[in-house]
Amino acid sequence: MATGQTTSTKATILRVGAEIVHNQGFNNTGIQEILKAAGVPKGSFYFYFQSKNDFGLQLIDFYAQILNARLDEAAARSDLSALNRLRTFFAGFTALFAENKCRGGCPIGNMAQEMGDLNQDFRERLQSVYADLQSRMARLLEQAQKERELDPGLQVRELAGFLLNAWQGAMVQMKVDKSTAPLQAFERMIFDCFLALDSKRTEDVSQL
Incomplete structure (x- = not known):
C-alpha cells in the first residue's frame, strides 16, 4: 500500500471516528461502526492502530x-x-x-x-x-x-x-x-x- 494512501486512510478513520466519539462517547463507539462510516474494509483497523x-x-x-x-x-x-x-x-x-x-x-x-x-x-x-x-x-x-x-x-x-x-x-x-x-x-x-x-x-x- 502506498504511503500517501496509508496516511489518507488513517486520517479518514480519525476524522470519522472523531465525529462519532464526540457525539456518543468513546466507550459507546465500536471499531466496526467507525470503519463502516469511514468506508474502510473490516479488519483494516489494526493495520493503522494497535488497539482501540x-x-x-x-x-x-x-x-x-x-x-x-x-x-x-x-x-x-x-x-x-x-x-x-x-x-x-x-x-x-x-x-x-x-x-x-x-x-x-x-x-x-x-x-x-x-x-x-x-x-x-x-x-x-x-x-x-x-x-x-x-x-x-x-x-x-x-x-x-x-x-x-x-x-x-x-x-x-x-x-x-x-x-x-x-x-x-x-x-x-x-x-x-x-x-x-x-x-x-x-x-x-x-x-x-x-x-x-x-x-x-x-x-x-x-x-x-
Whole structure:
C-alpha cells in the first residue's frame, strides 16, 4: 500500500471516528461502526492502530490539533490586542456550538470526563494536551501584560489554567441547558469584568 494512501486512510478513520466519539462517547463507539462510516474494509483497523485504546490516544492528539490550530489562528490576528485575540478564540467556539445546537461540547473535556479516571495512558495524554494548551494561552496573556492590558504581577500560567477550567465548566452547563448562555456569561465575566478590572488597575498604575 502506498504511503500517501496509508496516511489518507488513517486520517479518514480519525476524522470519522472523531465525529462519532464526540457525539456518543468513546466507550459507546465500536471499531466496526467507525470503519463502516469511514468506508474502510473490516479488519483494516489494526493495520493503522494497535488497539482501540491506541486509536483513542491518537484521537486525543487529533482533537488537540484542532484546538491548537484555532488558538494559533486567533493568536495571529495582528489587528487585535492580545486579550481580544484570546477572546476571539473562545467566541469562535461559542459560535460553533450554537451552529451545532449545543451538542457535543469540548471533545477533550468529554474524553477527560469519560476516560481520565479509568486509564492511566489516557490521563497522561490528556494532561499533556491541557498543559500545552495552557502554555499557549499563557503566552497570549504574557503578551497582554507587555501591552499593559494586564497586571504584570499576575501569574499568567495560573490564570490560563483558571480560564481553561472555567471554560470547561461552562461547556458542561451548556450541554445541560442546551444553550450557549453559559459560554456567553463566561466570556462577559472574564473579559468585560475580571480581566477588564485588571486592565484598569494596570492603566492607573502606569499613570502614577
